[in-house]
Amino acid sequence: GAVVSQHPSRVICKSGTSVKIECRSLDFQATTMFWYRQFPKQSLMLMATSNEGSKATYEQGVEKDKFLINHASLTLSTLTVTSAHPEDSSFYICSASEGLVSSTDTQYFGPGTRLTVL
């Protein structure tokens, strides 16, 4: 149980284009979904937290107009990198939590998406 999928696993795009990454919880309903960014040999950096039907909460320093997050259902969240540039190249990982908003519940991570912007 507790499987999270991401699509695509790899994407290469040209500078200036937009890229959408999907995150799905396959066997549970995710009250909250999280988006992380990870640079090579570094830890995970939380970008934003999203609750179904609400606007995402972005971490300090993360541009909300550049990284658009939508959590339209309890099983799907999307991250759109708008007007991507080479510095946006990174490994993007989503996670999902099925717990109640008022409790601490574990996060189950997706397999990640490798974005390369040329």
Add this chain to the structure above:
Amino acid sequence: GENVEQHPSTLSVQEGDSAVIKCTYSDSASNYFPWYKQELGKGPQLIIDIRSNVGEKKDQRIAVTLNKTAKHFSLHITETQPEDSAVYFCAATPPYNFNKFYFGSGTKLNVKP
């Protein structure tokens, strides 16, 4: 906010030996401590977690210990196998910010056959 430090950054052990990874946290209010294993090019996978109301938890070859007084927790892997080779991350979560996991910097474990 919470600050989590993880040591060592790299760890090499011989197959069959034990491996121990340690994390310290700064906020005494933190009450949930998961450990994740990340293989190259993949997302982190939860391997074990512990809440602040217990001091130790075991799952086969993996165990986690928590010392709330000293504010540190450790991952213990016994009888290591080559497939245990990966990067391991600890995290801590305070109840006032239940959504946010504060991650350690990671430990690259290499199990030599």
